[in-house]
Amino acid sequence: MRNWAILVISVLAIGVALATTRDVETGPSFQLIFRDTYSGTNETVINVGDSVRWVWRSGYHTTTSYDNLWDAEVSSVQRTFTYTFNQPGTYEYYCIPHESIGMVGTVRVRIPGDVDFSCVVDDADLLRVLFAFGATGARDEDLNYDRVVDDADLLIVLFNFGNSC
Secondary structure, three states: OHHHHHHHHHHHHHHHHOOOEEEEEEOHHHOOOEEEOOOOOOEEEEEOOOEEEEEEOOOOEEEEEOOOOOEEEEOOOOOEEEEEOOOOEEEEEEOHHHHHHOOEEEEEEEOOOOOOOOOEOOHHHHHHHHHHOOOEOOOOOOOOOOOEOOHHHHHHHHHHOOOEO
């Protein structure tokens, strides 16, 4: 039984360590918006080392960082653009032709397990996961993005407890 528990924890730890790619739709259903496919909003939350892939849905758009980190066309010609975020922080971006009408987005990058974006995985993060345990939907406490705050999210906090930016 002990070997079984070690195997399960090891598999979960490996899954936690793998980088993921989050899709953001550009111009879905002919709307002039960016839409994260997980949250359904223009805000994307990922971990350090994860990537965001902007995916063309309609029209001509760009994804352009206000900090000049990236500037890419996303259109029927260039259907996707992917950027990997290696530093925690908040990254705001916009569509050059449509910024004035509100086509903007935000990527929030955290270290794994840092629910509250404080740059340290501590008891505050642990408590947020415990208090949200069993909740469903796109939530900050859902650290593995499966839409359920559960034991896997708790393990992510515990495995990263004490880590900081």
